[in-house]
Amino acid sequence: MESMKSLSTRPYIDLENYGRLFIHKGSLLSGDISPGYSTLTDEIIQRAVSYFRNLKVIFLARDPVERAWSQLSMGVRLGRISRFDVTDIDEVIRNLRSPAVSSRSYPSRIVARWRRYVHSDLFRLYFFDDLERSPTELRRSILDFLGADPNKPSGRLRADHNNSAGKEKLQLTDKVRSRVAQFFKDELRACATELGGPAREWPARYGFSLLWFFTGLADDVNLLLWCDWLV
Numbered sequence: 001m002e003s004m005k006s007l008s009t010r011p012y013i014d015l016e017n018y019g020r021l022f023i024h025k026g027s028l029l030s031g032d033i034s035p036g037y038s039t040l041t042d043e044i045i046q047r048a049v050s051y052f053r054n055l056k057v058i059f060l061a062r063d064p065v066e067r068a069w070s071q072l073s074m075g076v077r078l079g080r081i082s083r084f085d086v087t088d089i090d091e092v093i094r095n096l097r098s099p100a101v102s103s104r105s106y107p108s109r110i111v112a113r114w115r116r117y118v119h120s121d122l123f124r125l126y127f128f129d130d131l132e133r134s135p136t137e138l139r140r141s142i143l144d145f146l147g148a149d150p151n152k153p154s155g156r157l158r159a160d161h162n163n164s165a166g167k168e169k170l171q172l173t174d175k176v177r178s179r180v181a182q183f184f185k186d187e188l189r190a191c192a193t194e195l196g197g198p199a200r201e202w203p204a205r206y207g208f209s210l211l212w213f214f215t216g217l218a219d220d221v222n223l224l225l226w227c228d229w230l231v
Helices: 002-008 015-025 035-039 042-051 064-077 089-096 107-115 128-133 135-146 174-183 185-194 197-205 210-217 221-230
Strands: 057-061 123-127
Touching: 002 015, 015 042, 042 107, 057 107, 057 128, 064 089, 064 174, 064 185, 064 197, 089 174, 107 123, 107 185, 123 128, 123 135, 123 197, 128 135, 128 197, 174 185, 185 197
Parallel strands: 057 123
Antiparallel strands: none
């Protein structure tokens, strides 16, 4: 802990001493996790990946509407965001545009940034939807990817353990939810087309049609005409 505290006070990124923080693990597998890694620039990602050649990277993507609202709730609960009128759309959008929120709210861009530098064999994309639907299977998949034994018990914590369950959350009305979805409309489309998997279901949650989805893929008039005929 003293080493970590000392490292955090330095005005530059010291990858060598950062790596030494994990020496205490011995033969165990280890790593760290932080939503802050989704805000790293290309330069820092490239430096980290070049330094740690065998680094395995996992990204858990979440519907941007739900993710942003969850962050706003946590921010208010922890006092990092001043309480605001959650029914005031202008106030909601103002908070969504804040750097602390917006830098974490575009998973398609975050994934693209990391994929530029991490070899495909060392990068895995998972979805919050999988965590909700089948936490045990998600845990198994992640441990397999890391080279760990998924049959080894995880202490007393269940795979679906949620440390934030029951904590105060901002109430999201249907009207505001619809407006937030409009705010992230282009990102919902990008996630559906570029991330695939459960992300393909995200636009439909907010009433965006199949025609709208395919129109975003259109590179020429023929595809637009095909969509029109399909409808």
